[in-house]
Amino acid sequence: MYDWGNSAFFTTIVATVFPIYFRTIVDGAMSKQETTQFFVWTSAAALGCMAITSPLLGALADHSGNRKRWLAAFLALGVGSVAGMIFVDVGDWILGAWLFAGANIGAAGTMVFYDALLPHVARDDEIDRLSMAAYGLGYLGGGLLLAVQLALILHPEWIGVEKGSTLPTRIVLFSVAIWWLSFSIPLFRNVPEPRPAAKTECDAHPILAGLRRLAQTARTIPRHRDAFLMLLAFLIYADGIGTVFRMAALFADELGFESNVIITALLLTQFVGVPAAMFFGWLAPRIGPKRAIMGALVIYVIACVVGSQMRETWHLFALAGLIALVQGGAQGLSRSLYASMVPREKSAEFFGIFAVSDRVAGVAGQLLFGAMIAIAGSTRIAVASISVFFVIGGLVLAFVNVDAGRRAAKTTD
Numbered sequence: 001m002y003d004w005g006n007s008a009f010f011t012t013i014v015a016t017v018f019p020i021y022f023r024t025i026v027d028g029a030m031s032k033q034e035t036t037q038f039f040v041w042t043s044a045a046a047l048g049c050m051a052i053t054s055p056l057l058g059a060l061a062d063h064s065g066n067r068k069r070w071l072a073a074f075l076a077l078g079v080g081s082v083a084g085m086i087f088v089d090v091g092d093w094i095l096g097a098w099l100f101a102g103a104n105i106g107a108a109g110t111m112v113f114y115d116a117l118l119p120h121v122a123r124d125d126e127i128d129r130l131s132m133a134a135y136g137l138g139y140l141g142g143g144l145l146l147a148v149q150l151a152l153i154l155h156p157e158w159i160g161v162e163k164g165s166t167l168p169t170r171i172v173l174f175s176v177a178i179w180w181l182s183f184s185i186p187l188f189r190n191v192p193e194p195r196p197a198a199k200t201e202c203d204a205h206p207i208l209a210g211l212r213r214l215a216q217t218a219r220t221i222p223r224h225r226d227a228f229l230m231l232l233a234f235l236i237y238a239d240g241i242g243t244v245f246r247m248a249a250l251f252a253d254e255l256g257f258e259s260n261v262i263i264t265a266l267l268l269t270q271f272v273g274v275p276a277a278m279f280f281g282w283l284a285p286r287i288g289p290k291r292a293i294m295g296a297l298v299i300y301v302i303a304c305v306v307g308s309q310m311r312e313t314w315h316l317f318a319l320a321g322l323i324a325l326v327q328g329g330a331q332g333l334s335r336s337l338y339a340s341m342v343p344r345e346k347s348a349e350f351f352g353i354f355a356v357s358d359r360v361a362g363v364a365g366q367l368l369f370g371a372m373i374a375i376a377g378s379t380r381i382a383v384a385s386i387s388v389f390f391v392i393g394g395l396v397l398a399f400v401n402v403d404a405g406r407r408a409a410k411t412t413d
Contacts (some may be wrong), residue, residue, distance in 0.1 A: 006107060006114075009078065009176055012142070019249040020249055020253055020262060022039060022093065022096055027090050032253075043246060043366055044370075045101065046104035047105075057109065066193070071110050078107045079181045080106075081103035082174070089170070117191060128284045128337075131281075135329075136281070139270050139274045139328055141183065149172040152171065152172055226400050226405030229397075229400045230400050233393050237390050237393025240387070242366070243365030247369055251383060252265070254379055261313060261316065265317050268320050269321070272325065280328065293334060294397060297391075299325060301390045306319055308380045308383040340406050341409050342409055365389060369385075
């Protein structure tokens, strides 16, 4: 249910409504390309903050056993920042950028501790299915809310507001905070907190203990060769996934597609993503999660090439459908595959470093995207260039020995 709730943030705030609305509130202060670049830098800076702090946060959580408490703190930051967007009107683009950055830091922080709970609540034989079911529910939850939000944006008269007002969009943004917070409650009420690691006298100060555990984990990860390779592969191909997800709406808007068409196309992504994610959960035990991820990366390369040539409305919908087939599968199976190769007692530390891979990847991908716009003067070339991450990431993933990685994790436990 936490996936169901927080997917609204990624769907509405990161991928669809807010990026398009941000161009509205800029109100001519920058050109379209400059707005895209500024949005990229804002997102990259926020995720860069989490990339630096995530490993230490994970070590602190493993030491103290307070994964859920840390999750709650970052949830408060994320939900509070999103709720504040109801006050962002035309001309308030600086406030909007600060709130967007705060919401991204909050969301990224929660995922460090949320993902770290996965190996504690699932057996080895159900970890892939649970991770993919969560992604599928996330797509469904985010999609259902986005459908209602789209109806409200298209028909503001339903709440007594004239067309042209920003109020319906601001209400839509605020609704994400309510949705996200409400569906986080089951996690805090029902999911048990894993027991903390054994403490020693020298570990009395939590920050020092966290730094020690982080140093230990940094030394330990290379010994888990296959988990380390999986981490490296994810670091590379997550660049592409994160950039495609975050830049799709702005790219389509820059090409001149209407906002309701863009949101509808991304809504299609949500609902196609539900059975697609479930399919990957079914497929992984049959061909192996590694092969399933490799297949998803091939489709991403095709999507980048197709996207760079997009001109017609049907191109946009075809591209949305193509990405929907693999987005949840690639991310969900990466999470569960990595979880199966890390020691349970250090799950938050290992996932803190996994989160760095995710967040640094998002930073690097967006910086490349912005740099290609600046150098080549073309967003189309920037889109095509993202395919390099999927190619290189797939090559690294090919060297991961899944069985050996899982045996190493069990030996450590």
